[in-house]
Amino acid sequence: MPQAKLHALAAEFKGKIEPLQFQKGLRVLLHRDQWRDFFVALHAEESLRAYQLRMLTAKKSNVGAVVFAELCFAPSGDRFVVLCELSLADTLPSLTDVWSYADWMEQEIFEMYGIRVAGVNKEKRMFLKFKI
Amino acid sequence: MNTAIFHTPGLLSGSRHGGPFSLEMKEDGGVITGVALETGYTHRGIERCLQELNYYQGLLFCDRVDFLSAPACNAAFALAVEALGGVEVPDRAQYVRVILLELSRISSHLFFLFQLTKDLGAANISCFAVRERELYNDLFELYCGSRLGFGAIRIGGVVENATDGFLYRIENALLSTETFLAEIKDSFTHNPILRNRLEGIGLITKESVVKHGITGPNARASGVDLDLRWSSPYAAYSRMRHELVQLEYATGDAYARVLYRLEEIRASILLVKRALEKIPSGNHCNPVSMDFAPPQGDACVFVESPRGQFGVYIESDGSSRPLRAKFATPSFLHMRYAATLLLEERVEDAFILFDSLDVSVSEVDR
Numbered sequence: 156m157p158q159a160k161l162h163a164l165a166a167e168f169k170g171k172i173e174p175l176q177f178q179k180g181l182r183v184l185l186h187r188d189q190w191r192d193f194f195v196a197l198h199a200e201e202s203l204r205a206y207q208l209r210m211l212t213a214k215k216s217n218v219g220a221v222v223f224a225e226l227c228f229a230p231s232g233d234r235f236v237v238l239c240e241l242s243l244a245d246t247l248p249s250l251t252d253v254w255s256y257a258d259w260m261e262q263e264i265f266e267m268y269g270i271r272v273a274g275v276n277k278e279k280r281m282f283l284k285f286k287i
Numbered sequence: 288m289n290t291a292i293f294h295t296p297g298l299l300s301g302s303r304h305g306g307p308f309s310l311e312m313k314e315d316g317g318v319i320t321g322v323a324l325e326t327g328y329t330h331r332g333i334e335r336c337l338q339e340l341n342y343y344q345g346l347l348f349c350d351r352v353d354f355l356s357a358p359a360c361n362a363a364f365a366l367a368v369e370a371l372g373g374v375e376v377p378d379r380a381q382y383v384r385v386i387l388l389e390l391s392r393i394s395s396h397l398f399f400l401f402q403l404t405k406d407l408g409a410a411n412i413s414c415f416a417v418r419e420r421e422l423y424n425d426l427f428e429l430y431c432g433s434r435l436g437f438g439a440i441r442i443g444g445v446v447e448n449a450t451d452g453f454l455y456r457i458e459n460a461l462l463s464t465e466t467f468l469a470e471i472k473d474s475f476t477h478n479p480i481l482r483n484r485l486e487g488i489g490l491i492t493k494e495s496v497v498k499h500g501i502t503g504p505n506a507r508a509s510g511v512d513l514d515l516r517w518s519s520p521y522a523a524y525s526r527m528r529h530e531l532v533q534l535e536y537a538t539g540d541a542y543a544r545v546l547y548r549l550e551e552i553r554a555s556i557l558l559v560k561r562a563l564e565k566i567p568s569g570n571h572c573n574p575v576s577m578d579f580a581p582p583q584g585d586a587c588v589f590v591e592s593p594r595g596q597f598g599v600y601i602e603s604d605g606s607s608r609p610l611r612a613k614f615a616t617p618s619f620l621h622m623r624y625a626a627t628l629l630l631e632e633r634v635e636d637a638f639i640l641f642d643s644l645d646v647s648v649s650e651v652d653r
Binding site for chain 1: 325326327328330370371497498499500513518519584585586587589596598600602610611613615619620623624652653
């Protein structure tokens with residue numbers, strides 16, 4: 156049932172949705188401008204609220220980087236991956252108003268991949284210290 | 288008047304083997320009014336290193352993410368690679384995995400007890416807890432040569448077949464821990480000094496659990512029943528009966544977190560006993576070659592480590608090395624929450640509250 160809702164939501168945000176190859180779950184590719192709005196809409200939907208953010212990370216791509224969020228539907232353990240490709244000059248909106256604990260994850264992708272996320276403190280370092 | 292207390296890295300808790308971090312607290316009249324946490328002093332770049340290692344080497348390196356629960360790190364990595372490469376795991380190995388994971392859980396919780404009671408000033412319990420943990424270190428040494436269980440779980444199974452002698456020694460260790468557990472529980476419930484020191488401090492509500500992404504025993508002690516062993520079973524957990532941890536006192540304070548872990552040791556002992564009864568005979572591993580190359584794609588697996596939900600993401604480009612490896616660790620979020628938890632608490636409780644969260648700094652920094 157949540158999968159049908161996810162399909163509808165992804166279509167609403169013009170995201171390309173496809174099943175995962177090796178595990179149960181779905182993957183959707185979004186435009187940078189819809190990144191935050193998609194998660195706000197997902198969280199507002201009662202039947203999809205059980206999706207919790209478990210991982211937020213990034214990898215290099217030809218354009219710059221791909222940010223991906225790994226969500227899990229707690230009752231069934233189904234994966235849901237949301238991807239977003241952006242150049243390193245872009246700023247990604249923050250997800251902290253949906254999941255407050257996303258701030259440390261966003262700080263990490265800024266440090267490791269140079270991806271700018273709104274609200275991230277550029278003077279602070281969690282892993283790669285200036286003084287070490 | 289506000290006073291700034293500065294703790295240089297590692298000094299906050301000299302007894303912590305999890306690694307150093309820096310905690311800067313502001314206090315007013317003995318109450319903590321501001322907390323600044325700094326991590327990253329043991330950042331080893333494990334995720335980047337894994338991109339240069341083949342899958343076999345990667346498995347033997349990834350357990351350094353959290354050395355206190357090495358089998359859980361190995362299990363998550365192995366399960367992700369097995370999902371990618373379609374590797375079948377023999378039945379016997381599935382049961383041995385459950386045994387190893389539960390033994391590591393008991394060992395980790397005993398270490399938690401050691402650290403907490405040391406900071407509480409209960410040196411006798413602390414000594415007995417670490418003595419009890421030695422039994423499990425000896426078991427792991429006997430099984431795989433490493434006292435912390437590094438590399439015990441492999442891609443396609445486990446490192447060695449569990450011999451009858453090994454299984455017999457496990458039974459003996461469990462028997463000893465059962466006796467120890469009864470005495471310790473008695474101390475915590477009947478000793479007013481210990482109980483009053485822990486009761487009512489560091490309250491984590493159900494709402495906070497969801498809001499701050501708290502998992503594992505910290506969440507369950509607040510009454511949130513989140514356990515991947517039963518909600519998304521892996522290894523042989525789907526074939527085991529759910530050992531419910533009954534806790535009358537799931538109020539979410541530091542006392543509940545201690546009692547919950549003691550109860551979880553009891554549940555783990557039952558699980559190991561059940562696995563020992565049901566373990567089938569047969570092959571222990573379907574080994575993969577050193578140049579094993581799973582097809583292009585990605586897999587993400589979460590397991591229930593002693594500290595909470597521990598995840599591994601692996602992306603393969605079809606070569607013998609991962610294109611990307613990423614760990615999502617429970618301590619990363621628990622450490623973040625510690626800054627919130629310490630606010631409005633008393634300065635003298637700071638050490639105990641931190642210990643009650645069972646944060647492994649090595650897991651935070653990776």
